[in-house]
Amino acid sequence: MSMMAFHLLFSEEAKNETRAVTPVFPGKVTGHRYMLMEFFCVDPGCDCRRVMINVLDTEDDMHVATINHAFEPPKPPFEDEGQTFLDLMNPQSALSDDLLDMFKKMVADDESYRQRLERHYKMWKSVVDDPSHPDHQKVRSEFHDDPDFEPAFPRKETVRRDGPKVGTNDPCPCGSGKKFKKCCRP
16 A cells, blocks of 8 residues: 655645644653644555554654554454554654554544544545546556556455365375375465
8 A cells, every 4th residue: 555645635735734733741742843744545446544644743853653543443354453553664753652642632532633534535535546637647656557567465365265174184185195284285
């Protein structure tokens, strides 16, 4: 899943609606101003329904957290991830845990902010999923519309067995007489 900054397509909305906060509660993050930059998926047809938030410390001019937030609670088998979590594939800092707590509280307590994030997601997807949209090419690389392009991590089809599962110590189904683990097991 590739992500891109919201402000690259919707600069006016971003200018007026990007959240900036100065926490006043006791803790490591108090006193600094943080900008919450929104990033959304550029994969066509994807309905991940999530936003990635890059938290920037505007006073120290540095990236301090990357938060991943889904608009709905995750379904199995991903329920252990949680709805809002630090995205460990992206940069974090010593402040990340406190900033995650702050973001979770904001999303829980501020209905208008939640609705704004979802509205931004819908705006974003309307560009990504519509090749006739004037800004569509801004979010698409030359590879996205190439029929020969294969994603780095393609979705795998679920493998369905015709018969019962063969155990590692069972006789190999090929008929060799050997145990499955010593014969045809991959």
